[in-house]
Amino acid sequence: MITGGSNGIGRACSERFAAEGANVLIADLLVDPGQAAVEAIRSTGATAAFVQLEAASQASNEAMAAAALEHFGTIDIVVTAAGISHGDYKSGDVEAGLKRMQQAAEASAVNPAASLIDLDLDDWRRVLDVNLTGTLLAIQSTAAVMLDQDKPGSIVTIASIAARDPLWGSPSYPVSKAGVWMLTKNAARTLAPLGIRVNAIGPGFIETNMTAALGEVDDYNNLVIGLTPMGRKGKPSEIANVALFLASDEASYVTGELIHPDGGWFTG
Ligand SMILES: NC(=O)c1ccc[n+]([C@@H]2O[C@H](COP(=O)([O-])OP(=O)(O)OC[C@H]3O[C@@H](n4cnc5c(N)ncnc54)[C@H](O)[C@@H]3O)[C@@H](O)[C@H]2O)c1
Secondary structure, three states: EEEEOHHHHHHHHHHHHOOOOOOOOEEEEOHHHHHHHHHHHHHOOOOOOEEEEOOHHHHHHHHHHHHHHHOOOOOOEEEEEOOOOOOOOOOHHHHHHHHHHHHHHHHHHHOOOOOHHHHOOHHHHHHHHHHHHHHHHHHHHHHHHHOOOOOOOEEEEEHHHHHHHOOOOOOOOOOHHHHHHHHHHHHHHHHHHHHHEEEEEOOOOOOOOOHHHHHHHHHHHHHHHHOOOOOOOOOHHHHHHHHHHHHHHHHOOOOOOEEOOOOHHHHO
16 A cells, blocks of 8 residues: 555555555545556556545545555555645646745745745645654554554655755755654554564655756756765665565564665765
């Protein structure tokens, strides 16, 4: 079961897990790209289904877990990749992303502390609701099901390098990801005696819709690439590889970890 599976990292995880033989339930706010992802998986002969999810809603997360049971009878692996970079983020709307970056640059030119002092509380709340509370709700709804199974399973959350690096600008995103990191450790400690492993992935900059606007602006793009020792952004499939490892029995003694596939970001 992959939240945020319609695009980017979640979609790459969906495709990789399906290629390894998993039946995949994609759960996402965006229906059209989610159904396209399902069709792409089915065209390989693998099994996939889609359910619409509002990550910040408890009822929607419970419906997602129920849909997984209805389709496949068990929940063995969960990846929580649904996420937003700012309150009104819409995956795939690069124009809106560029406009927002320009507005932030203008505000910062007037007041270098604008991203903190003038932070819109609605933005803060929405980012925390989707990224942090959404991860909590996905863990709650699926762990409850897993605990009733003979073989409970494994949960992989998607944090970020921003869990441990405040990056630049608004605090909403890094705070939400630091929360995902601690939530992952807390859930891992609680669920370990019950047979569920919970680990986090903290990607560096990955080529997805979320970084598409940044990729259009040379100054930002070069800054990010310059700070990444490997000298490039990562590919979604490089995150899916790590998710596959963490979810698999190859990681049977790994829980509560945060692994950074980040091109060497944290070598400094
Ligand atoms: N791209 C990066 O550089 C990067 C780096 C570190 C962490 N991440 C994290 O990886 C995860 C996936 O992001 P991505 O880069 O693949 O971006 P993306 O935009 O390609 O994918 C995010 C997906 O989450 C879905 N989503 C957003 N809000 C939702 C909601 N309220 N309910 C359900 N689904 C929702 C979107 O529709 C989209 O399909 C996010 O949590 C992001 O914060 C990304």
